[in-house]
Amino acid sequence: MTAVAIPGLEKAPTTHSGVLSWVREVAELTTPDRVVWVDGSDEEAERINAELVEAGTFVPLKAKPNSYWAASDPSDVARVEERTFICSERESDAGPTNNWMDPERMKATMTELYRGCMRGRTMYVIPFCMGPLGADDPKLGIEITDFAYVVASMRVMTRMGRAALDKFIAPDGTEREFVPALHSVGKPLEPGEKDVPWPCNDTKYISHFPESRTIWSYGSGYGGNSLLGKKCYSLRIASVMARDEGWLAEHMLILKLISPENKAYYVAAAFPSACGKTNLAMLQPTIPGWRAETLGDDIAWMRFGSDGRLYAVNPEFGFFGVAPGTDDHTNPNAMKTIEKGNTVFTNVALTDDGDVWWEGMSSRPEHLTSWKGEDWTPADGEAGEPAAHPNSRYCTPMSQCPILAPEWDDPQGVPISAILFGGRRATTVPLVNEARDWQHGVFMGATMSSEKTAAAAGKVGEVRRDPMAMLPFLGYHVGDYFQHWLEIGKHADNAQLPKIFYVNWFRRGDDRRFLWPGFSENSRVLKWIIERIEGKASAQETPVGFVPKAEDLDLDGLEEPLADIQAALDVDPEEWRQEIPLIEEWFDKIGRDKVPSALLDELEAMKQRLG
Ligand code: GDP
Ligand code: PGA
Numbered sequence: 001m002t003a004v005a006i007p008g009l010e011k012a013p014t015t016h017s018g019v020l021s022w023v024r025e026v027a028e029l030t031t032p033d034r035v036v037w038v039d040g041s042d043e044e045a046e047r048i049n050a051e052l053v054e055a056g057t058f059v060p061l062k063a064k065p066n067s068y069w070a071a072s073d074p075s076d077v078a079r080v081e082e083r084t085f086i087c088s089e090r091e092s093d094a095g096p097t098n099n100w101m102d103p104e105r106m107k108a109t110m111t112e113l114y115r116g117c118m119r120g121r122t123m124y125v126i127p128f129c130m131g132p133l134g135a136d137d138p139k140l141g142i143e144i145t146d147f148a149y150v151v152a153s154m155r156v157m158t159r160m161g162r163a164a165l166d167k168f169i170a171p172d173g174t175e176r177e178f179v180p181a182l183h184s185v186g187k188p189l190e191p192g193e194k195d196v197p198w199p200c201n202d203t204k205y206i207s208h209f210p211e212s213r214t215i216w217s218y219g220s221g222y223g224g225n226s227l228l229g230k231k232c233y234s235l236r237i238a239s240v241m242a243r244d245e246g247w248l249a250e251h252m253l254i255l256k257l258i259s260p261e262n263k264a265y266y267v268a269a270a271f272p273s274a275c276g277k278t279n280l281a282m283l284q285p286t287i288p289g290w291r292a293e294t295l296g297d298d299i300a301w302m303r304f305g306s307d308g309r310l311y312a313v314n315p316e317f318g319f320f321g322v323a324p325g326t327d328d329h330t331n332p333n334a335m336k337t338i339e340k341g342n343t344v345f346t347n348v349a350l351t352d353d354g355d356v357w358w359e360g361m362s363s364r365p366e367h368l369t370s371w372k373g374e375d376w377t378p379a380d381g382e383a384g385e386p387a388a389h390p391n392s393r394y395c396t397p398m399s400q401c402p403i404l405a406p407e408w409d410d411p412q413g414v415p416i417s418a419i420l421f422g423g424r425r426a427t428t429v430p431l432v433n434e435a436r437d438w439q440h441g442v443f444m445g446a447t448m449s450s451e452k453t454a455a456a457a458g459k460v461g462e463v464r465r466d467p468m469a470m471l472p473f474l475g476y477h478v479g480d481y482f483q484h485w486l487e488i489g490k491h492a493d494n495a496q497l498p499k500i501f502y503v504n505w506f507r508r509g510d511d512r513r514f515l516w517p518g519f520s521e522n523s524r525v526l527k528w529i530i531e532r533i534e535g536k537a538s539a540q541e542t543p544v545g546f547v548p549k550a551e552d553l554d555l556d557g558l559e560e561p562l563a564d565i566q567a568a569l570d571v572d573p574e575e576w577r578q579e580i581p582l583i584e585e586w587f588d589k590i591g592r593d594k595v596p597s598a599l600l601d602e603l604e605a606m607k608q609r610l611g
């Protein structure tokens with residue numbers, strides 16, 4: 001094939017042969033009008049934002065500096081799990097929880113979709129690094145995309161551009177490995193055709209090739225489907241790297257808690273999408289003397305340090321948070337972060353004076369432009385039409401967070417003292433429950449469940465098993481993943497391993513109200529957790545783990561009725577007995593031969609204890 005002249009293609013600011021050949025190959029397949037090598041500079045960002053405004057994708061906000069409102073196509077608002085594929089060479093390696101397609105067949109199918117798909121568009125080449133640039137072994141990637149919105153968002157969410165590209169050649173001159181991540185909205189433009197503000201395609205594929213550490217995404221602009229450094233790389237591909245290399249890539253926030261004695265503790269917590277990670281990560285404790293700082297709100301990479309402790313690093317650089325429900329009361333630190341500007345808002349409502357609004361903010365304007373771009377008044381809200389989409393998002397730089405921990409960019413990471421698993425359960429699961437040991441904690445994580453939220457397309461509210469909050473993010477067989485967790489536990493002695501807890505902020509009373517106030521008040525639960533680690537707090541042994549009595553928690557100044565707190569903490573053996581067939585069903589789905597025997601033992605032991 002003779003080389004095609006595509007403007008910009010030759011301007012590569014690197015000599016990395018793998019990058020050069022892959023970018024050329026993609027350009028020749030997708031035939032964009034031009035290629036832009038993204039350098040991450042301020043001038044470039046200004047130019048791209050201006051182009052997005054010109055295209056109608058971005059509306060500049062008057063009320064916040066350098067911030068923009070974007071509305072997606074109404075069909076492209078969340079991750080699409082049924083269109084997400086793990087294309088491992090063997091189907092059995094993807095396991096029963098992932099969609100699988102033979103990698104050759106997927107590549108053939110998608111190659112035809114990609115052929116000419118960038119016609120009339122600009123192809124952006126984004127070098128990025130997940131995790132601190134100063135790491136000995138920086139985790140690199142190149143995202144190719146034809147959507148400028150992705151460039152603007154990747155700038156917030158990752159360390160990218162020139163600084164990342166510099167890492168592609170190691171100090172000794174060798175070319176480092178990188179994850180090639182290809183994204184297209186799948187909407188070529190014919191000559192003279194006018195573009196739409198949010199191009200996308202009804203045909204969508206979010207495909208991962210675990211053996212070759214490659215990502216191919218097509219048809220969607222939504223963050224989880226298009227910002228490929230996030231869920232696709234840092235969870236699905238990284239979980240496979242972690243399995244092979246003996247570490248953990250997890251769907252976890254990282255929080256630093258500082259006690260009144262000025263002792264720092266680091267906590268990692270895995271909750272499914274839209275179940276409270278970002279809120280807990282920016283916690284504003286209500287109990288006197290305690291402080292919290294943020295290190296990450298979505299993803300933690302954890303590996304053992306030379307001292308035998310598990311150290312966590314956040315691979316991301318920004319927050320991609322759920323907007324609805326965020327306000328000065330629930331998450332003041334998120335509000336302060338976005339107030340500083342440099343934020344992209346997607347599918348929230350727009351106020352008449354050029355600010356953003358969403359459900360859960362205290363003031364409610366009399367008129368808004370809804371996420372659908374329509375006039376909206378409170379009457380529409382009463383009729384059940386939200387102004388902001390329930391999965392609307394803010395994309396904002398971590399560096400603007402007022403409670404950012406000073407060590408957030410340290411490649412060493414931070415030593416984790418406690419791991420929390422949590423879901424959204426109206427019944428059964430108590431507010432907090434401490435595992436008996438690592439193996440029991442892995443069982444808790446492996447069998448945790450949650451009601452489905454708007455973060456993924458599908459029926460909201462349905463209870464499903466979501467192991468370690470990784471159900472949609474695992475790059476390999478879930479049974480092997482459980483085995484990997486058990487192996488990690490054998491690596492260190494029990495005293496150095498984080499203690500594991502299972503929390504539920506979402507238990508409800510008979511009248512459907514939440515029994516626990518949640519948000520900043522979750523600091524009371526964290527205080528108990530730290531005191532358990534220090535051997536200071538009491539708990540009751542129940543058939544499912546160690547659960548505090550109401551008097552074991554610091555409830556000073558809490559207005560909620562004691563009966564509600566007690567109900568939130570209740571372990572009802574009858575409710576738990578009803579949980580057993582669901583766990584059995586889950587293990588059957590995985591395949592009894594693939595569930596580690598240690599977890600089958602844990603289930604038997606729990607059954608025995610429940611009688
Ligand atoms: P993430 O997607 O896991 O990061 O979840 P977020 O922190 O963005 O929260 C998702 C939704 O859960 C938002 O609507 C929050 O207001 C709500 N939420 C978060 N924490 C709590 C809590 O402690 N209690 C209750 N009732 N709701 C919460
Ligand atoms: P999150 O997920 O809700 O866990 O932040 C982001 C997403 O839906 O892609």
Ligand code: MN
Pocket residue numbers: 274277278297298320321322
């Ligand atoms: Mn979040």
